[in-house]
Amino acid sequence: MTRRGSLLGLALALGALVGLGVAVGVLSALAILAGFALLAGTAWLSPRAVRVSGALSAAALGFVVARVGAGPGVGLLVALVLFFVAWRTASPAVLRRVTFLLPSLVLLAFVTTLLMYHAPGNPFARERAATPQIEAALRAHFGVPQSAGEFFGIYMRRLIVDGSLGPSIKVQGRTVESLLAPALPISVTLGLLALCLATSVGLLLGIRAGLKPRSFSDYASMGISLIGLSLPSFVIGAALSIVFALKLGWLPVAGWGSYRQLVMPAITLALPYMAYVARLARGGTIEVMQQDFIRTARAKGVPETAIVLRHALKGAILPVVSYLGPAAAGIMTGSFVVETLFSVPGMGQWFVKGAINRDYSLVLGTALVYASLVTVFNLLVDLAYAWLDPRVRSER
Amino acid sequence: MTESPASTAGRGVRGQSPTLRAWRRLRKNHFAVVGAALVALVALACFTLPALLGLDPLTTHPAARHLPPSAAHLFGTDSLGRDYFARVLAGGQTSLLVGLVATVTCVVVGVLYGAIAGYYGGRVDEVMMRLVDFLYGIPYMFLVILIMLLFSESARGDPVPVFVALGLVQWLTMARVVRGQVLSLREREFVLAARLLGAGDLRVIVRHLVPNVLAVVMVYATLTVPTVIILESFLSFLGLGLKLSWGQLVSEAVAVVNPLTFYWWLLLFPSGLLALTLLSLNYLGDGLRDAVDPKSR
């Protein structure tokens, strides 16, 4: 099977090369495949190599992020700290993840660049006086050459050496990081709030339902959660807005700044995930309560409350924890819609504006920030899972 | 009901294939059955009524703007005086089609990918799954928007890129699920038996593994349709979606919300139908999942 498998693998790779080559040019196709090979290659690193590469990757990432945020000095410091922390304490699995992250982000940036360059239209096409000389000058000024590869090179160099995400092409005189800096905490706050809401309420509802399956309250809460999953969030948001803001006047319609303005966007964003968490928690609870060790605990005479809290809870929470990664990613993207609906000045609006205006640097910048957030969060979730389930811990 | 053990002891249990048992379980699930019926009803209405009743969703009547529902206009009229009933039904056609086509794409790509990865295992599987991991790490709407932009602005009303984009994002989950199933099925005896009888890889994959994966695939496909429809509605809301779909109608309705007059019919009908369809599909999908794998209850 492996012989055949390898042949098939080769065939797939060749096919991908040809297909991509047609789409984006041979050089780019090769670059993508190389990047991907690097990515896939992280699976075969020996534990020692993983330790080295993991620590280095952590340091590199820390450096770049800190540099953009706070300058080269801080960047170097963060890099050193992360290096030692990773070298000493992190488990091989975590380090493997971190190693995967670096080429992953680079590849993401590259593919995004390619996609943007191959989309019709370019940032300068809409300028009124678009003579070739002016366009060339503009291109040189913004560092947006004709080819995707060159742009990518310039971008990366600028990121690592200057610690900047580049100037925004459409928003005059502003760098991408200056645009994103105020927006980032807003999006993160909204996202975290929504996530906490979704997790806590979802868990409560789900566990309660799971403890009394097929009861009326079970059907009721699962029914409501299903509704939460079946309506696009902007519909719910609009409905909430209409009821609470327009009709009842309890909450402000839109905007950002006060606590009351947090309420509706957060709820709207959280609802579908709350519903899903509730279902996961319910399923997990039902499954745990059917386990033999619950019967043992009962046979020991442990009271039912203690059984739920001490024995069953972990098993019920685990599927929810696994889901937190995708949930965070989903909340992040769901924020595009919610931010638009409630006029929240977060990162989502920059991404959409940038995409529509072909503002390459802005799009790339937002993409990278989002992707980093999601992957770091996934890492944290992995750690949490290992902490909760001792069986996973000792396997690594 | 009294019986002597003599009559019960000899009675054998009639052979029931897993499919038959699953089907019976499904039928007992009232929610799922009602869901299926509702979806069928809605689809039927959307695809046949416009032609049958000669409805016109496109002509504008500036004089008849924002009329509430009445006998003449069952769902009222919109901001340009167009008959809303016709528009909602037409929108339904689009949304349902999007769901269907995207799901089919997703199923085809996902099943093939997952089956190959799961069957060959080892290196091939690792590499293939790395790609999936990588793509998974990219927030999906992101990807959709970027892919959307690959196709020109003028083509934004064209449904094909949207279908493709949406389907391409969902295949990841399908591939993962299928791979998992194939991995566990691969080691079972019937595969070994088939290979001993000389079946080649492709034959084994297609004839033996795929049918057994179908149950799981059906469950996830049924649950993918609502996801895709919601995704499309998000795109519509952001201005990137299809010209006339439920999502588009709802976002138009939301755009005209103002504190003075609330044109409730503009929001209610498309979102109501949307919710109804999605809810039914979700119940159906759940029912399928319970029927196929009862311990998830």
Added chain:
Amino acid sequence: MSDQAPVEPKSSRTGEPLLDVRNLTAEFEGEDGTVRAVEDVSFTLAPGEMLGIVGESGSGKSATSLAILGLLPGRGRIVRGSVKLAGVDLVGLPPDRLRAMRGGRIAMVFQDPMTSLNPYLTVGEQLREGAMLHLALGRSEADERSRALLERVRLPDAKERLRSYPHELSGGMRQRVMIAMALLANPEVLIADEPTTALDVTIQAQILDLLLELKEERGLAVMLITHDLGIVHRVCDRALVFYAGRVVESAPTSELFRRPLHPYTAALLGSLPRIDQRQRPLAIPGMPPRLDRGPFTACTFAPRCRHVHDACLRGDPPLVEAEAGAARLRRCVLPTSQLP
């Protein structure tokens, strides 16, 4: 018919019966209806006595013990009968008093130690729980007691083991932990449901010996549930044979093996392969009846019995004394002389 008070066998050891089960009948909800898993079961158990409970899967042996503890699954309930532990009837006891009994006075060891221990908690945490609950010990005293017990059940490195997780132990070790856990609060009765079925044969012997020792040491009354007649022969003083949720025979072990008085017991023994016999062991044809199919109007074993007569079809036989004064009960209407 099944409401007769059974004849009490004389206990084979000195002392009042510690556990006195009479006419216990229990049912629970199954997939296709109510399953009458335990029907008219009666027996006694004295301190220091090891009672073997033998039968096929689904014969009601586990269900009986679960019923005694009030742990029947699927909305199970005791329909009839009494379970007296030192005079206190467990049936109808208010839930919190029953809960106090569980683990405290009557404890249970389950079949599969892999799934019966909580994988998310350490051994120490799980042991500590019982001690703190029933003996009102503080945490360190509970741990000390746990450690001592682990040593008693011959678990190596007892002190370190307190911090281990179940998946880090082997099957035999886990079963020892289960036994220790059961004995923590000094129960008077121990129910062991197939404690060795999931273990290797060599470990089986060790665990059985351990149970014997503990029984002697503490004067425990032990119910050993098993489908393995060899185990019964080896360690049990008396045995109950279960079929279709009913006790069909009860006798001291040696008597049971030497001269079974119920066709089912005889068939079971006949189905054991023996080194000194040249003929093939005989399987019992047919299947046990489904217990969700209503009250039975004939002997439940009749369809499979070699000695079936008209009398067998006239009604479900009662459990009666087999031979006067010999501490043997049987549920069969055929005279003992007619059995080979």
